[in-house]
Amino acid sequence: MTKDYYQILEANKDDDDKTLKKKYRQLSKKYHPDVNPDNPEAEEKFKEVAKAYEVLSDKEKRRNYDMFGSETNGGNPFNGGNANMDDIINSFFNNNQRRQRVRKGSDIRITIKMSMEEVFNGVHKKIKYKRNENCVSCNATGGKTKICNVCNGKGHINHIQNTPIGRVQNTIQCHNCGGRGTIIMEACKMCNGKSTIIKEEMLEFDVPIGIEDGENLIVRGKGNSIPNGINGDLYVQIVEVPHNTFKRSGLDIHQRITLPYKNLVLGDSTEVNTLDGKIRIKIKAGTEVGHILRVSKKGLRRENRVGDMMIEVWLEIPKEINDEEKSKIESLKN
Ligand SMILES: [Zn+2]
């Protein structure tokens, strides 16, 4: 099993950002390659600590880690890691090896719909999606292969370009093998030489309360696989379905109610809906049309914050009235 990021940082799940930073600093000092030359154990620790902090110091990543943590499919969805971070970490170490960019599979983007009630209460979602996974039958080689004779198996070639400032040499992907370093001689029957197969994945998770339209939940390493590389990521985007009566603005909720003329003039109390059930509110005598009543803490919640319910009072105009009512209204004029 993969080690827990909190354990690695010797931290607790409810530690705040400051505490995490302090613990990260202490540990990265302790295991820094400058202090521990030629110590593979310390190197390993240093990398672990950097990775753990990279995730936990990022609000969105930490939330995702807390959510998907180690429960998902029995594995750690963050195994894929982050290519850029790997580059940064590896740059600390002189392995006498040419540093090569890590190849990363493409990301997958899916959307899930949520009602305002689900945003308010939180919801457990189960999603199915398809991703490319490295073929196990051919070990993601695509079949029987031979070394590419253009790049000699390196996957990239040096490209020399004559420019006004002189000859510039850069490395480009090999056109002959598409960067794989090998050419397929006999295609694998399982993946037809593609090296990857399409797999249906199932993911279960709790969507955090108060999430907003357009936000992404990111699951590291659950995107597409790529031969000789790390997996892409999965982006689950939230699409909030508009509510029939409530309008959302941040954590506040707006709604409009209509009341008869008499109730606005003389004052009244009336029941209104909230996401948490009905509440009774007081209408003051002489309330004007368009007046907004704010009911504290009856909006949406998110972490420690709670929004309000804003109720706009509107006038109910009867479409049909009888003679008696008509004469009563007439009498108001005088
Ligand atoms: Zn295959």
Ligand SMILES: [Zn+2]
């Ligand atoms: Zn090649």
